[in-house]
Amino acid sequence: MSKILYIHGFASCGEGNKSLLLKSYFGADNVIAPDLPPSPIDALALLEEILASTKIDCLVGSSLGGYYATILAEKYRMKAILLNPSTRPWETLAAYTGWQKRFCDEEVFEFKPVYLEQLKMLQTAPDKGSYLLLLQSGDEVLDYAKAQSLYNTHKVIVQYGGNHRFENLDEYLSMVEKFINK
Template identity: 35%
Template sequence: MSNVLYLHGFLSSPQSVKAKSTVQWFAEHHPDVVVHTPALSNYPSKVFGQLERYINSHPELLQDGLKVIGSSMGGYLATYLVERFGGKAVLINPAVKPYELLIDYLGEHVNPYTNEVFELVAEDMDVLKALDTEVLSTPDAYHVMLQTGDETLDYRQAQAKYKAGTLVIEQGGDHSFINYPNHLPAIASFLSVG
């Protein structure tokens, strides 16, 4: 039995298309793999503590090395976790400097999946920045999937940060990563599950 942690992005949820297709694909092709999809807090200042508590309450995630898939902000969180606990991560159009990106989004938001109203404040950016990992201790622990047409993030930031890892760069596409399910066999292979 293997365990995979899937981390959704900002303004997303376990009900996102990628999260659901990941769970469905593993259930169909590798039923011995448990995919964990926690609903992450909309507040960046709370999410890191939430993740640590989740991992502490699910020690099976660390049994044979942490295996995590992170999309967008989830990719930033996944990098933090791998640098902290070890393991491997697959990052999909990951946020590299979310504290720079989200500074333009301070104020009130509504999560479209949960309808939760929340407010981003400057302190959230400080928390995000404090947990940045500028130098990766094990660059080969990362398989990074980028599409150049990402309208939300500049893929070149991730290309530069993870250049010593495994990079898959597709021309075009968008922030959702078009045709993501086609990559799930390679994702499972990289994470050594199935």
């Protein structure tokens, strides 16, 4: 069975609706979903530790996690499934510097201005990895058209309507499975 590394978005946690859905569909032992630190450098270091110690067949990233998944997919020439991914997080997260609460458990963390600089420094073009993008036009946080344009040489699915949380991921699980296994 394929191993998936699920990468959550900003102010979220590894144990969220999407990771639980993936674990239910693919098996709990086949989905790794860590809680990421707020620092992009530290988050990527943790993800790379996992990649070094476990054979991962595919990355699944949501929002900021989609940005991280792109960085890793490019570095390691991997498959990645991106759900409403952030394409310019140093811009979209600028308003969130300072103290924040995680959505999943209300834990307080600091999102420092230097993290925006780190995110910009890590930017990479999606040309070595293999991508499936699942976008929703009703995303109230990110402009889906920016991701659609950036990843236009890859498989891009746009569902009209929806929202940033991509709450109907269950409707796409067979497509996700086919992409992972191709």
